[in-house]
Amino acid sequence: MWPDGYPHFCDIVYTLATQMEELNKLIWLMIIDSYGLGEELLKMSYKTLIRMVKYMAPPSGKFESGLFPHTDKPISTLICEDKISGLEIEVKDDKWLRLSNLSPSSFVFMVGDPFKAWSNGRLKSGMHRVMMGGDKDRYSIAAFAVPNKGTIIKTTKELIDDQHPQLYKDFDFMEYFLFTASDLAKRFNSNQQIDAFAALSPPISN
């Protein structure tokens, strides 16, 4: 396991990754349960990818972008940060809420675009970004739930009814993932890409 020759570090990262995967799964179950649905509805094979990022402090007195505004493309993401805040969530058009003073044991759960489609648009995949101010570097660890090749994202039938017509067609996760990296997708804001790729027009009532 990377990095070779640092077994203690590897053990810690492996334990953290496993626990973040467990926590992510637990949150999925809580969401499914809150809709009165059974856990089999979100059974899929996926991998948890861990990304550790160091965001450099900006030049003195500057407030700079560390990560551009986006919605996440995996099913969901769990983020933890090390004391220095910077993560911001868009609460309204161009109004950003900074998540500050998170306790060291806090995790932020982000709904990704495919989860939004799975929930027939009831869960929102929020725009978020990282803005850096102050004189300290920021470290964060993100755990992304990425479905395995061949996974088809289907809207849950139980979440489709007369008041909630089906918004998205079934789609192959990997095709969507590749689409988001294409030139065509760059014409859209990150939060519009799922609609550009998979929205049914008009929505289909059951």
Ligand SMILES: O=C(O)CCC(=O)C(=O)O
């Ligand atoms: O580092 C963070 O706090 C956010 C990371 C993030 O949003 C991402 O990698 O998609």
Ligand SMILES: [Fe+2]
């Ligand atoms: Fe993100």
